[in-house]
Amino acid sequence: MRKSIYYVIALAAGMALSIEGAIYSELGKVIGKFESSFYNFFAGSIILLIIVLFFGKGQMNQALKVPKWYLLGGLFCVIYLSVLVYAIPKVGVGIAMISAVIGQISASMMLEHYKWLGSPRKRMTKNRTIACLSMLLALYFIY
Numbered sequence: 001m002r003k004s005i006y007y008v009i010a011l012a013a014g015m016a017l018s019i020e021g022a023i024y025s026e027l028g029k030v031i032g033k034f035e036s037s038f039y040n041f042f043a044g045s046i047i048l049l050i051i052v053l054f055f056g057k058g059q060m061n062q063a064l065k066v067p068k069w070y071l072l073g074g075l076f077c078v079i080y081l082s083v084l085v086y087a088i089p090k091v092g093v094g095i096a097m098i099s100a101v102i103g104q105i106s107a108s109m110m111l112e113h114y115k116w117l118g119s120p121r122k123r124m125t126k127n128r129t130i131a132c133l134s135m136l137l138a139l140y141f142i143y
Helices: 004-031 033-055 060-064 068-091 093-114 126-142
Strands: none
Touching (some): 004 033, 004 068, 004 093, 033 068, 068 093, 093 126
């Protein structure tokens, strides 16, 4: 499979996140914001359980043997979705998602520059810094 297909898949995943944020923001207005986040993870866990049962080939029992910081991803996912459920009704889907993307890119560049959390090294360059600052400027103009 060509590498470019992964760009298309990632683009589609990003689009799905915006749709998800909008849906769960509306759900949060009815059932409660934290309840909306809970529903998201509950429903997603059931769907993933079914997928793992039929298609999984990993070793879930190894989760107890890895360094404990490997298991923090779920915490960050809860923070991400819960913040979006609160932010979207206040600032809108676009601003919330653009802000999230800028945060993701900024953190990604730091993770790669310093090789944190096992990331391959990709140095912070002047062009990368300018690109990130340009996104912040775009956020200002969009807002």
